[in-house]
Amino acid sequence: MTSITPRDRRRLETGVKQALRDTSLQLALLNHQVGARLKLRDADFDxxxxxxxxxxxxxxTLAKLAGLHPATMTGVLDRLEKAGxxxxxxxxxxRRAVVVRTPPGRGREVLGLYAGMxxxxxxxxxxxxxxxxAVILDFLQRAAAAGNDATAGLAG
Known part of the structure; x- marks a missing residue:
């Protein structure tokens, strides 16, 4: 591999971070469009x-992962359940506890909206x-873990 200057490396790192922001934004916009097609609020779709x-x-557990208050989660689940x-x-x-699951079949509808992507x-x-x-996969997994850690730190 060719050696690069520290300045060129900083430019590459900045480019990677910007590309991740752009990708994140585009995926968020795609998710908003898919959620809108399904007539779901953003939090419901999340x-x-x-x-x-x-x-x-x-x-x-779902409320914690989504960063939502348990009372808010009740409303989200009511809407998602009503919509099937x-x-x-x-x-x-x-037997005292409840588990939330997605019924078979509805996932195909959601996946169909992501077919283009x-x-x-x-x-x-x-x-x-x-x-x-393999390198891209490793990078994305490590970036997702860093995002998870940053989110947990803010939720802290």
Whole structure:
């Protein structure tokens, strides 16, 4: 690999940070559009995404992950349940507890709205070798972990 000056490295690091901000903004705008198509508020759609990512969760855990007050979570879950995006079921491990889950089938509707982005990302990824994709994956996972830590620090 060619050696670069400290100044060039700072420029690259600044470029990476700016590209992450741009990507974050574009993904947020895409999520807003998908949420609007589904007639969901932003917080409701965020919770649906968290359930999709983490699987069934208790309402308290979901509230914590979403950074929402438990009373706010009740309203979010009421709206999502009414729209058929989630169910609240008794936790088989603790009959007093409730677990929120996404019913089968509704996920296809959401995924369909992301089809254009998914296809575009397939094309982007096709331009990289497996080794390059491994480095990109590592970078994105580490960036997500840093974002998680920063969020936890602010929520603190």
């Amino acid at each position: 919770c649906l995404n968290l359930l999709s990512r983490h699987g069934p969760l208790g309402p308290g 995006f989630v169910t609240r079921d008794r936790d088989p491990g603790d 998914s296809d575009a990302m397939d094309e982007v990824c096709a331009g990289y070798s497996a080794e390059e994709l």
